[in-house]
Amino acid sequence: MIKKSLTLLFILFCFCGFSQKIIQKNLESTFLNTTRSINIYIPEGYVKDSIKNYPLTVVLDEDYMFDLYVGNAVLFSKKDKAPKQIVVGVSMKDSKGEDISYNINNGQLTSSAQNFYTFIRDEVIFYMESTYRTSPFITLVGQGYSANLITHFLQEDTAFINSFICINPSFSDFIGGELQSYNLSKFGREDNTFYFYTNNSTSFSTDKQTQIDQVQKGLAGLGLKNFNIINDIIDTPSSISAMSEAIPRALTKVFEVYSGITKEEYDKNIKDLAPLDAISYLENKYLEIEFLFGSSLGIRENDIYAIENIIIEKENGDRLRDFGKMILKIFPSSPLGDYYIGRYYESGKMIKKAITQYKIGYGKMDPADPNADAFYENILRLGGQ
Structure with missing residues (x-):
């Protein structure tokens, strides 16, 4: 417990040291018919090195996931375990969960969630790629029901998302059929590398653990070339600690090709x-x-x-x-x-x-x-x- 606390403190220290590189912006959205706040983390050295490109990570649940992810990203880059990243945190409507809602009868996104999905795809990612020097590697991070939302990006005809990080996921009851309908074999035909991370935890309800386990086994059984399925089980009594452990564990796997030979x-x-x-x-x-x-x-x-x-x-x-x-x-x-x-x-x-x-x-x-x-x-x- 002491070791974990020290790690979290170091992550927070790293994040605070780079807080001056956080850019806050209100992004006007055609799909949401309003402006939405985003926070953008620009890594150290970005301005000095005018040629280098950086992987882009989009973090949902910006209020708390953004800080936690950036802290880990800074630590991993300092230890040469991952490249420096540009990270954008997207705020969400928490009052009714409209941004991540779905029809409980079929698992399909509601119209408000579909608009938010399109906002991420066509406006947030487009803005980041056209404004900053990003590399082709794009990561989506969500937790709970926002993790369910990012699985819908698997349906895109063009596989442009490299990494899907689903923390403490709360999938719809129809997730199995949805994944089967997404023609995931397309990832195996791409000359690229993809990752799908999910974590299970002993802190979840029995039904939730069973559902995540079924998703993990189903995806792992596909055996697709270049589509790396990372099934993680975190033994902890708290979903909060599961979240804090899942992020560095996901980064370790997603960026393993970047690290030195182990x-x-x-x-x-x-x-x-x-x-x-x-x-x-x-x-x-x-x-x-x-x-x-x-x-x-x-x-x-x-x-x-x-x-x-x-x-x-x-x-x-x-x-x-x-x-x-x-x-x-x-x-x-x-x-x-x-x-x-x-x-x-x-x-x-x-x-x-x-x-x-x-x-x-x-x-x-x-x-x-x-x-x-x-x-x-x-x-x-x-x-x-």
């Missing part, structure tokens, strides 16, 4: 690969990061070292040059690409070429870098002073 990822996807396949895996990982999130990271050194043994130990190290070329392709300013190419030439007794490559790599390094001297020793060792 032991789990290595054991599951990499360790048994041939050198060329391991190189291709790493290259595709970073190309996908750049495409989805607008983040040109280069390559993390730890990810390079993660597959180094495969390249060196398998096929007699014959793929060292391919490894180096791949690194230079994605991260041309890194000396590691030149190092591996130099090592390839050295192993083949092509000493002059090895010295040349080591010199190129050393020239990219800051003399203050503690690894610079060790790098230069390769040149001295081969007599290339």
